[in-house]
Amino acid sequence: MRGRVETRSLTTDFSKDDLLAAATGETDEFDVEDATAPSTGDMELAERAALRRVAGLSTELADVTEVEYRQLRLERVVLVGVWTEGSAQESEASLAELARLAETAGSEVLEGLVQRRDRPDPATYIGSGKVRELFDVVLSTGADTVICDGELSPGQLRQLEDKLKVKVIDRTALILDIFAQHARSREGKAQVELAQLQYLMPRLRGWGEALSRQAGGRAGGAGGGVGTRGPGETKLETDRRRIRARVSKLRKEIQAMGKVRETKRGRRVANEVPSVAIAGYTNAGKSSLLNAITGAGVLVEDALFATLDATTRRATTSDGLDYTLTDTVGFVRHLPHQLVEAFRSTLEEVAEADLLVHVVDGSDPMPEWQVKAVREVLVEIGERIGTTMPKELVVVNKIDATGELAMARLRHLLPNAEFVSAKTGAGIDELRERIAKEIPGPDHEIDVLLPFARGELIAKVHSQGVVLDEEHTDEGTRMRARVHADLAGALAGFSTNGSH
Numbered sequence: 219m220r221g222r223v224e225t226r227s228l229t230t231d232f233s234k235d236d237l238l239a240a241a242t243g244e245t246d247e248f249d250v251e252d253a254t255a256p257s258t259g260d261m262e263l264a265e266r267a268a269l270r271r272v273a274g275l276s277t278e279l280a281d282v283t284e285v286e287y288r289q290l291r292l293e294r295v296v297l298v299g300v301w302t303e304g305s306a307q308e309s310e311a312s313l314a315e316l317a318r319l320a321e322t323a324g325s326e327v328l329e330g331l332v333q334r335r336d337r338p339d340p341a342t343y344i345g346s347g348k349v350r351e352l353f354d355v356v357l358s359t360g361a362d363t364v365i366c367d368g369e370l371s372p373g374q375l376r377q378l379e380d381k382l383k384v385k386v387i388d389r390t391a392l393i394l395d396i397f398a399q400h401a402r403s404r405e406g407k408a409q410v411e412l413a414q415l416q417y418l419m420p421r422l423r424g425w426g427e428a429l430s431r432q433a434g435g436r437a438g439g440a441g442g443g444v445g446t447r448g449p450g451e452t453k454l455e456t457d458r459r460r461i462r463a464r465v466s467k468l469r470k471e472i473q474a475m476g477k478v479r480e481t482k483r484g485r486r487v488a489n490e491v492p493s494v495a496i497a498g499y500t501n502a503g504k505s506s507l508l509n510a511i512t513g514a515g516v517l518v519e520d521a522l523f524a525t526l527d528a529t530t531r532r533a534t535t536s537d538g539l540d541y542t543l544t545d546t547v548g549f550v551r552h553l554p555h556q557l558v559e560a561f562r563s564t565l566e567e568v569a570e571a572d573l574l575v576h577v578v579d580g581s582d583p584m585p586e587w588q589v590k591a592v593r594e595v596l597v598e599i600g601e602r603i604g605t606t607m608p609k610e611l612v613v614v615n616k617i618d619a620t621g622e623l624a625m626a627r628l629r630h631l632l633p634n635a636e637f638v639s640a641k642t643g644a645g646i647d648e649l650r651e652r653i654a655k656e657i658p659g660p661d662h663e664i665d666v667l668l669p670f671a672r673g674e675l676i677a678k679v680h681s682q683g684v685v686l687d688e689e690h691t692d693e694g695t696r697m698r699a700r701v702h703a704d705l706a707g708a709l710a711g712f713s714t715n716g717s718h
């Protein structure tokens with residue numbers, strides 16, 4: 219169990235009025251005095267590099283000690299989004315999802331604001347008038363963090379923090395933060411850290427400036443001249459070097475761990491064990507489905523991104539054919555590209571599977587939206603890895619919690635999907651049958667007489683092939699079966715062809 223992750227119902231209501239209010243409200247230019255005030259505090263680079271919480275990336279409140287800061291960080295948040303395209307319903311859903319992400323990261327959502335704009339403001343993400351409104355909301359709610367529903371440029375982050383006087387983080391940093399909290403395996407942790415450092419790199423400038431100011435200030439106090447940028451610059455350079463060194467070390471580590479997995483996968487391929495990868499939106503019930511199909515005890519939690527490590531389990535079709543089922547990290551709209559890159563070796567499992575089971579949460583208000591997001595991420599993975607994606611089997615899960623109307627709509631939208639409930643077991647047998655049909659089966663028919671001494675070959679035919687007929691004779695076991703080319707070749711010497 220992880221202590222921090224606790225899901226609460228949304229504390230935010232997005233009424234039409236809210237959205238309308240959010241969509242208007244361009245007012246005059248707004249300037250907060252003393253925009254240079256926030257300093258970075260005394261956090262060590264080492265600690266930043268470890269990056270347990272991405273929230274502390276840039277500005278901290280100027281006047282709190284580190285201990286207080288820790289308790290403050292990401293606790294009480296205001297969400298803000300820019301709604302550029304799509305329906306009002308979609309923008310609400312997007313912010314509601316951001317709220318769930320924020321709660322998964324352990325924060326309390328106080329308020330959500332959306333602004334309708336053609337595109338985000340290049341300087342401050344939301345319009346300057348909106349910044350003032352947001353500042354009021356931050357003050358009146360006592361929020362300590364603002365989370366923006368997009369990836370902000372380093373400049374946007376800095377300007378917003380200057381104006382709002384609280385921490386500002388974006389969707390990418392939030393997702394990275396959740397991943398950092400949930401990573402368990404050595405590989406997972408390394409992958410997340412790599413993604414975080416890659417996110418951090420281009421943002422080092424702003425941070426570096428703060429460090430530079432800080433160092434300059436100290437130097438000034440000690441009698442150094444005003445405008446001596448030396449110490450800060452030097453520190454920034456050192457920081458950059460250290461981060462770069464860490465990045466390349468992590469890359470090497472991850473690559474080495476990927477190799478181990480490749481070897482394992484290679485062994486499966488050599489045995490011609492078909493592989494099925496389970497992918498889908500976060501919290502759709504992928505791990506539950508793996509458990510339902512194979513009886514494996516994979517962690518299931520009502521939290522986003524509960525699973526970060528690919529778990530592979532063996533399963534058997536009713537024909538006795540073995541295959542592997544792999545549970546993977548959940549997807550979300552705009553999965554940070556740093557994560558796709560860092561999790562490349564994990565995602566390769568998905569790309570190289572024989573069949574992709576795409577799990578959709580039928581009880582979600584907009585399941586088709588999940589489907590779209592997942593397919594987008596799949597395309598991105600395919601592009602990055604340079605392969606085409608395997609055949610997709612859509613599985614609508616949680617039908618026990620899906621209304622009749624929604625079911626009818628889904629059956630219409632996804633005519634080839636399987637409908638199941640990992641919770642009640644409804645449809646699971648049918649799904650097993652369907653998987654058996656969709657995975658590539660052995661296509662070489664053999665008729666062999668295997669001596670009793672070759673029990674291992676008999677076992678192989680059973681696990682890798684489909685046995686059509688089996689008879690125990692005085693000379694050995696006569697088997698008619700369908701097997702893969704390799705095994706057919708290995709058994710050629712035992713063929714009974716023509717002898718009966």
Ligand SMILES: Nc1nc2c(ncn2[C@@H]2O[C@H](COP(=O)(O)OP(=O)(O)OP(=O)(O)O)[C@@H](O)[C@H]2O)c(=O)[nH]1
Pocket residue numbers: 499500501502503504505506507517518519520521522523524525526547548549615616617618619638639640641642
């Ligand atoms: N009602 C209902 N709830 C389900 C069903 N399957 C899964 N759940 C619940 O959905 C939540 C998420 O399930 P998981 O199996 O952890 O989902 P996941 O897709 O692996 O999630 P991540 O690993 O976080 O991406 C849990 O609270 C499950 O109990 C189902 O068929 N019906």
Ligand SMILES: [Mg+2]
Pocket residue numbers: 504505506517518524525
């Ligand atoms: Mg899971």
